[in-house]
Amino acid sequence: MTDTSLPGGPQRSWAETVRVYFTPVMLSMLILGFASGLPLYMVFQKLSFWLRDAGIERSTIGFFYWVTLSYTFKFLWSPIVDRVKIPLLHKMLGPRRSWIVTAITGTVIGLIIISQTDPTQGLLPVAIGAILLSYSGATLDVAIDAWRIESAPNRMQANMAAAYSLGYRVAYMTSGLGLAISAWADWDISFLAMAAAMALSAVLVFYMKEPATGIAKRELEGGFATKVVMSVWEPFKQIFSRLKLWIIPVILLVMIYRLSDFTMGVMASPLYSDIGFDRAIVGGVQGGPGLASTIFGLFIGGVAVFRFGLMRALVIGLVITFITNGAYAWLAATAGPEDVWKLTVAIVGDNLAGGFVTTAFIAYLSSLVDPANAATQYALLSSFYAFVAKFLSGFSGLLADAVGYFNFFLITAAWTIPAALLLWFILMFGTEDAKGKHTFAERETI
Structure with a gap:
């Protein structure tokens, strides 16, 4: 794919705002989003379906969820992705694409291993394949995040995120096709088909x-021990020294900005069931207008950041999250099994807000990420928000049991208030770095 000048300078017309989505880098981001999403959906959803279909106990299947912890702790090996050169592939593709191809190869091998196993004959081979698939998928996330950050300036990152998230959604639909294939043929054919889709993604990476940014800074001098210390310590030192004391409110904002979405989402499906909505109707709303609203929200979020600025878009995101999450309290208080329109309003609103804030x-x-340490720093920041939000989400059921659905969704909507206060504090008193306005010169020349 040839390089092209990306529109969107300080004066951005609506034509430029839309045209940015039709550049080669956006198509690349769409493909990489697909490659990033498919391993997670296969290991998180389809693997458990397959194991249960084979008669494996639910308790055992639950333990397999632990392999997804790789996505939470990926920052531990992200310095390797930032610094270590893959033999042969590094010279052929460069540091980022070589790691992307290597990680995709790991997912392909993991899917092939799973396809050749029979869980009724032993779970060890399944576990080996699942671990390889999961950890390769997490490593792929690290490499793709670094590629995305280095391939576009700050003003383009929301658009890149929209294309990335759309690719994720395509991966979700493709994993659903894999489920259909397992019904038409068999599970081994399904896993092999998904492996072929990942292999095709690797070919397209060529x-x-x-991206050329950050390459010179990633080169380290000295002996092996020095390089190891610099690979691990330097990225963390760099972000702390740049943000200084503002690292505290920034990290707190990262941890709680999406807490409302995470905590309410766990109880959404139980609410549908307890109200009495037909599963087919819920699935139809989620897969039809719900999916469309998510995609629309993704792109509206990108347009808002590109057109109005990052911090204003974050404020808008909290407002619509408060409103749309609060709509679930309204649903819980007023809806019956026949109120499909209320269900549709709640799902569409929530998905629209979710796409926007994503x-x-x-x-x-x-x-906030320096291109010289893109993989390490982004993996660290994303792990902060994922771990805290997922941990607290585990208590959602207990809270819903204690206060009821109506109060539960009011409380989860109210999680946007401390996030809004933190955001206001950073907006009013924060440094340019804390506001995400630091200019990394090598990225701005893209």
Whole structure:
């Protein structure tokens, strides 16, 4: 894919705002989003379906969820992705694409291993394949995040996040196709088909542009021990020294900005069931207008950041999150099994807000990252928000049991208030770095 000048300088017309989505780098981001999403959906959803279909106990299947912890702790090996050169592939593709191809190869091998196993004959081979698939997928996330951050300036990161998230959605639909294939043929054919889709993604990576930013800074001098210390310590030192004391409110904002979405989402499906909505109707709303609203939200979020600025978009995201999450309290208080229109309003609103804040939030995280240490720093920031939000989400059921659905969704909507206060504090008193306005010169020349 040839390089092209990206529109969107300080004066951005609506034509430029839309045209940015039709550049080669956006198509590359769409493909990479697909490659990043498919391993997670296969290991998180389809693997458990397959194991249960084979008669494996639910308790055992639950333990397999632990392999997804790789996505939470990926920052531990992200310095390796930032610094270590893959033999042969590094010279051929460059540092970022070589790691992307290597990680995709790991997912392909993991899917092939799983396809050749029979869980009724022993779970060890399944576990080996699942671990390889999961850890390769997490490593792929690290490499793709670094490629995304280095391939576009700050003002483009929300658009890149929108294209990335759309690719994720395509991966979700493709994993659903894999489920259909397992019904038409068999599970082994399904896993092999998904492996083929990942292999095709690896081939397409060869035609993408390797970002040039940060390469010189990633080169380290000295002996092996010195390089190891610098690979691990330097990225963390760099972000702390740049943000200084503002690292505290920034990290707190990262941890709680999406807490409302995470905590309410766990109880959404139980609410549908307890109200009495037909599963087919819920699935139809989620897969039809719900999916469309998510995609629309992704791109509106990108447009808002590109057109109005990052911090304003973050504010808008909190407002619509408060409103749309509060809509679930309204649903819980007023809806019956026949009120499909209320169900549709709640799902569409929530998905629209979720898409919007996804692009704005990813853009904010990306704006804090130095291209010299993109993989390490982004993995660290994303792990902060994922771990805290997922941990607290585990208590959602207990809270819902204690206060009821109506109060539960009011409380989760109210999680946007401390996030809004933190955001206001950073907006009013924060440094340019804390606001995501630091200019990394090598990225701004893209």
